[in-house]
Amino acid sequence: MISLEEVAKRAQVSAATASRALSRPEMVAVQTRERVALAARELGYQPNVLARSLRQQGSRFIGLIITDILNPFHATLAKGVQDAASAVEYTVFLFNSDEEHDKERRAIDSLRGHLPRGLIVVPTSRTRENLKLVPNLPTIELDRTSGREDAHSVMVDNLGGARAAVSHLAALGHRRIGMVVGRLDITTAVERFEGYREALSAAGIPFRDELVLPGNHREEDGRVAAHALLSRPPLERPTALFVGNNEMTVGAVLAARALNLSIPRDLSIVGFDDSRWAQTMQPALTVVEQPAYNLGHLACETLLGLMGRGPVTGPTQVRLSTRLILRDSTASPLER
Amino acid sequence: MISLEEVAKRAQVSAATASRALSRPEMVAVQTRERVALAARELGYQPNVLARSLRQQGSRFIGLIITDILNPFHATLAKGVQDAASAVEYTVFLFNSDEEHDKERRAIDSLRGHLPRGLIVVPTSRTRENLKLVPNLPTIELDRTSGREDAHSVMVDNLGGARAAVSHLAALGHRRIGMVVGRLDITTAVERFEGYREALSAAGIPFRDELVLPGNHREEDGRVAAHALLSRPPLERPTALFVGNNEMTVGAVLAARALNLSIPRDLSIVGFDDSRWAQTMQPALTVVEQPAYNLGHLACETLLGLMGRGPVTGPTQVRLSTRLILRDSTASPLER
DNA sequence: GTGAAAGCGCTAACAA
DNA sequence: TTGTTAGCGCTTTCAC
Numbered sequence: 267m268i269s270l271e272e273v274a275k276r277a278q279v280s281a282a283t284a285s286r287a288l289s290r291p292e293m294v295a296v297q298t299r300e301r302v303a304l305a306a307r308e309l310g311y312q313p314n315v316l317a318r319s320l321r322q323q324g325s326r327f328i329g330l331i332i333t334d335i336l337n338p339f340h341a342t343l344a345k346g347v348q349d350a351a352s353a354v355e356y357t358v359f360l361f362n363s364d365e366e367h368d369k370e371r372r373a374i375d376s377l378r379g380h381l382p383r384g385l386i387v388v389p390t391s392r393t394r395e396n397l398k399l400v401p402n403l404p405t406i407e408l409d410r411t412s413g414r415e416d417a418h419s420v421m422v423d424n425l426g427g428a429r430a431a432v433s434h435l436a437a438l439g440h441r442r443i444g445m446v447v448g449r450l451d452i453t454t455a456v457e458r459f460e461g462y463r464e465a466l467s468a469a470g471i472p473f474r475d476e477l478v479l480p481g482n483h484r485e486e487d488g489r490v491a492a493h494a495l496l497s498r499p500p501l502e503r504p505t506a507l508f509v510g511n512n513e514m515t516v517g518a519v520l521a522a523r524a525l526n527l528s529i530p531r532d533l534s535i536v537g538f539d540d541s542r543w544a545q546t547m548q549p550a551l552t553v554v555e556q557p558a559y560n561l562g563h564l565a566c567e568t569l570l571g572l573m574g575r576g577p578v579t580g581p582t583q584v585r586l587s588t589r590l591i592l593r594d595s596t597a598s599p600l601e602r
Numbered sequence: 603m604i605s606l607e608e609v610a611k612r613a614q615v616s617a618a619t620a621s622r623a624l625s626r627p628e629m630v631a632v633q634t635r636e637r638v639a640l641a642a643r644e645l646g647y648q649p650n651v652l653a654r655s656l657r658q659q660g661s662r663f664i665g666l667i668i669t670d671i672l673n674p675f676h677a678t679l680a681k682g683v684q685d686a687a688s689a690v691e692y693t694v695f696l697f698n699s700d701e702e703h704d705k706e707r708r709a710i711d712s713l714r715g716h717l718p719r720g721l722i723v724v725p726t727s728r729t730r731e732n733l734k735l736v737p738n739l740p741t742i743e744l745d746r747t748s749g750r751e752d753a754h755s756v757m758v759d760n761l762g763g764a765r766a767a768v769s770h771l772a773a774l775g776h777r778r779i780g781m782v783v784g785r786l787d788i789t790t791a792v793e794r795f796e797g798y799r800e801a802l803s804a805a806g807i808p809f810r811d812e813l814v815l816p817g818n819h820r821e822e823d824g825r826v827a828a829h830a831l832l833s834r835p836p837l838e839r840p841t842a843l844f845v846g847n848n849e850m851t852v853g854a855v856l857a858a859r860a861l862n863l864s865i866p867r868d869l870s871i872v873g874f875d876d877s878r879w880a881q882t883m884q885p886a887l888t889v890v891e892q893p894a895y896n897l898g899h900l901a902c903e904t905l906l907g908l909m910g911r912g913p914v915t916g917p918t919q920v921r922l923s924t925r926l927i928l929r930d931s932t933a934s935p936l937e938r
Numbered sequence: 939g940t941g942a943a944a945g946c947g948c949t950a951a952c953a954a
Numbered sequence: 955t956t957g958t959t960a961g962c963g964c965t966t967t968c969a970c
Contacts, residue, residue, distance in 0.1 A: 267717070269947060280957050285949055295955060310735070315715035316661070317947035320652040320962050335684075341677050348671075348698065357712060360696050362684065376693060378603070379651035399646070485878075516882060542821075543879050546852060605963060616941045621965055631939055653963035656946050 268309045277305040288313070319381055328569060329377040329385040331361045331370060332408075339512055339539050339558050340388065343408060346562025347386055354570060356383075365483070367392035374399050384569045387412075391451040404572040408565045410453045418572060420565040420584045424454050424538075427554040427588030428461025428508065429468075431536040434552070434590060435506040436469035439598045440534060444477040444504030446491040446514050452483075458510050458538060477504055481514050488514025492521035496533065505533065505599040512539035519547065530597035540591060549594035557586050604645045613641040624649070655717055664905060665713040665721040667697045667706060668744075675848055675875050675894050676724065679744060682898025683722055690906060692719075701819070703728035710735050720905045723748075727787040740908040744901045746789045754908060756901040756920045760790050760874075763890040763924030764797025764844065765804075767872040770888070770926060771842040772805035775934045776870060780813040780840030782827040782850050788819075794846050794874060813840050817850050824850025828857035832869065841869065841935040848875035855883065866933035876927060885930035893922050 274284035279298060287294045287302035294302075305311075319325035330347050332340040344360060351358045359382065361373035367390045374396050377385065384404040387393060393412035397405060407419040435443050445462050448455030459478070466473050479495055481487030488509060495504055509515040515537030519529070527533045529549055537544055537553045544551035568582055610620035615634060623630045623638035630638075641647075655661035666683050668676040680696060687694045695718065697709035703726050710732050713721065720740040723729060725748035733741060733750065743755040771779050781798050784791030795814070802809050815831055817823030824845060831840055845851040851873030855865070863869045865885055873880055873889045880887035904918055 267714070267947095270949095271947075281947085282949075282958080283956055285947095286956085289949080293955080298955080312711060312714045314656070314717070314947050315712075316652045316656045316717060317962090318949075320650070320656055320946090320964090321948045321950085323962065325652070335671070335677050335681055336674065338672065338674070341671050345671055345698070355712075357695070359693070362681070375648060376651075376691075378648045381603070381650070381652060516878065520882065542852065543882070546856065546879070546883065548884055603963095606965095607963075617963085618942080618965075619940055621963095622940085625965080629939075634939080650963050653946090654965075656948090656962090657964045657966080659946065 267314065268311045269314070270311070273302065273305045273309055273311050276309065277302040323381065324383055325381045326356050327359050327380055327382045328356055328566070329359045329361065329373075329380075329382045329387075331363050331373050331385070331387045333363050333365045333388050333390065335360070335362050337513060338541055339556070342558035343388070343562035343565075346559040346564075347408075347566045348562075350563045350566035350570075356570075363388075363390055365390055367396060371396045371399070384573050386565050386569055389453075391449075404569060406565045406569045406572070409561065413453070416581045418568065418582045420561060420568055421454075421586070422556045422561065423585045423587050424457035425461040425464070427538065427556070427590070428458040429465045430461075430588070430590040431508050431538070431552075431554050432462050432465035433469065434592070435508065435534060435536060435596065436465060436471060438506075438534065438596060440504075440506040441471055441599075442474075442477060442502070442504045443471070443506045443508060444479075444495045446488055446495070446507065446509045446518055447478055447480050448483050448510045448514070449480065455480075455510055462508055481510075481517075483511050483513055485513045485517040485520075488517025489521045490517070492518035493524065496521060496525050496527060506596070507533060507535050509535065509537050512537060512541050512544070515539075515551065515553075516543060519551075529595050531600065534596040534599070536590075536596060545593075552593045552596045553591050555589045555591050557588075561586055603650065604647045605650070606647070609638065609641045609645055609647045612645065613638040659717065660719055661717045662692050663695050663716055663718045664692055664902070665695045665697065665709075665716075665718045665723075667699050667709050667721070667723045669699050669701045669724050669726065671696070671698050673849060674877055675892070678894035679724070679898035679901075682895040682900075683744075683902045684898075686899045686902035686906075692906075699724075699726055701726055703732060707732045707735070720909050722901050722905055725789075727785075740905060742901045742905045742908070745897065749789070752917045754904065754918045756897060756904055757790075757922070758892045758897065759921045759923050760793035761797040761800070763874065763892070763926070764794040765801045766797075766924070766926040767844050767874070767888075767890050768798050768801035769805065770928070771844065771870060771872060771932065772801060772807060774842075774870065774932060776840075776842040777807055777935075778810075778813060778838070778840045779807070779842045779844060780815075780831045782824055782831070782843065782845045782854055783814055783816050784819050784846045784850070785816065791816075791846055798844055817846075817853075819847050819849060821849045821853040821856075824853025825857045826853070828854035829860065832857060832861050832863060842932070843869060843871050845871065845873050848873060848877050848880070851875075851887065851889075852879065855887075865931050867936065870932040870935070872926075872932060881929075888929045888932045889927050891925045891927050893924075897922055 274281045287299045348358050363370035386406045388408050389410050389412035411419045447459045479491035481491045509518045540553045540555040610617045623635045684694050699706035722742045724744050725746050729748035747755045783795045815827035817827045845854045876889045876891040
């Protein structure tokens with residue numbers, strides 16, 4: 267690696283001047299500046315970020331902790347964050363928590379040593395605790411919230427999205443609408459569940475506990491839960507299902523297939539979060555679409571703003587709206 | 603941030619001893635070691651990675667450049683790399699090149715300043731050139747190769763995979779087998795194309811240029827190419843299609859649907875790379891499966907090995923095998 | 939087995 | 955406008 271010293275020597279200036287010429291050109295005479303720039307180019311100089319960050323007591327990194335890079339929703343969040351960060355020459359440290367608070371803690375811990383300027387985290391059930399490791403780090407909670415007071419967050423309108431989905435089913439005439447809900451220690455699941463209940467209530471349909479089953483957000487959980495709901499006796503089985511996340515929706519569809527229930531004739535399904543899979547499966551799925559990329563992008567921009575301002579202002583809490591996309595997986599129930 | 607100095611003070615030793623106690627415990631008396639460990643724990647000490655890396659002239663990072671985090675294949679590669687790296691407490695810097703050599707160059711450039719110990723890259727068409735920026739960095743080329751001599755690489759057996767796919771189609775009785783091939787400046791595409799030709803030749807089927815169309819690896823490219831091939835007059839239209847990557851396979855299926863061709867009755871399809879989509883679409887797709895996670899994991903392990911050994915040994919070139927998974931998208935052609 | 943001292947490459951305060 | 959100097963936090967000689 268070429269050091270600044272070498273550049274300085276070649277440009278016949280001191281290291282300090284070379285540093286200024288590259289980082290704060292306005293402080294240096296034009297010709298000196300150009301001599302340094304030339305020398306740097308000729309030598310292929312690349313600043314040593316480590317030394318710079320050490321000296322400045324702060325880097326140009328931000329940390330990003332998502333729960334699962336293999337989930338397209340989270341991958342899209344990550345892409346949004348990265349694009350926003352690289353637009354201002356920040357580098358993103360990406361970690362997966364795999365929904366395990368222990369991995370999350372390790373991620374935060376190792377992040378600490380890199381002196382990041384900020385953190386974006388998709389919280390798990392114990393993020394609240396883990397974030398105590400970095401009390402003064404500007405932090406944005408993304409997609410979910412950890413329940414910390416004063417937390418900054420960027421999320422979608424889960425309540426409204428769920429309400430729209432279930433209202434749509436009710437409007438089609440469904441009365442037995444089941445839900446596969448997520449883990450209730452995750453705020454998105456709670457909010458979507460709440461939206462489900464509100465929509466039922468608005469439609470004058472009594473809430474029935476036995477039509478709701480939880481799952482741990484993975485495909486297999488969705489399959490198992492949906493299978494159980496759909497195996498109920500014909501007159502008690504839900505004619506429509508609202509599923510709380512993308513992965514579980516896949517499972518629910520597979521369960522319906524396994525039980526030879528035709529969608530949407532025997533069963534209407536609405537999923538939360540769009541995906542290519544939802545678009546191209548047959549019949550194409552009606553879903554609540556989330557602006558995943560924008561969510562990530564905005565989280566990063568919010569964080570950058572926060573880092574600029576310092577911690578004086580109150581919490582920023584952003585909600586992006588969702589959109590119900592009607593496709594072919596919902597229809598009126600068969601007459602009985 | 604708590605510094606080592608503070609830990610040392612609390613443990614009543616010098617900073618040097620504290621450093622040794624934590625990093626090379628065997629050099630320090632047992633009781634001292636424990637005193638330091640205790641102090642570190644009590645203070646919540648976390649080493650400043652920047653200072654350490656600066657001093658040691660080398661970090662515990664490796665760089666990873668993939669082309670597209672939104673492609674599940676690449677996301678899976680990344681996960682494999684990360685898991686292998688974190689097992690030995692290395693941190694992965696993840697960049698997306700988006701298949702643009704310019705972004706790749708910028709990624710490599712900014713990586714340089716972090717003094718990474720190694721690099722894993724999924725090459726684009728000009729990686730050869732870009733890698734000159736980091737001449738002495740241990741580097742593994744993943745999934746594809748840049749064409750550099752002596753490059754270390756971890757790839758799959760594209761040739762064999764393609765051959766198996768096309769031989770399968772030939773064995774079913776297909777004679778007009780089309781291919782949607784990738785960009786021929788990408789080695790995976792070249793190798794899969796070669797496998798296609800070899801299999802045709804082995805089956806005694808003449809190669810016909812007009813049955814092959816290239817695409818730029820995205821869904822839309824696959825759709826357009828497949829649409830063109832399938833729009834040929836009935837007696838010249840391929841009865842089977844081999845598609846060179848996962849995304850384009852989606853497009854090919856959509857094209858078949860748009861043309862009202864039933865799979866596998868009117869058209870057999872084999873894709874390269876398995877995916878949930880391929881598994882759950884109807885009919886489920888016959889595909890050449892690639893061990894994506896293992897590929898990433900192995901690339902990282904190979905890199906770590908390389909970093910240990912130094913550059914003395916010759917190039918490591920690994921090929922993992924692929925597997926043809928027979929599902930429901932292939933059948934014998936209709937009699938004519 | 940431990941401590942003192944030097945230095946990784948950079949930038950910021952101070953001086954000229 | 956530029957140079958000198960010090961120091962970020964750590965590890966590693968080199969003494970003892």
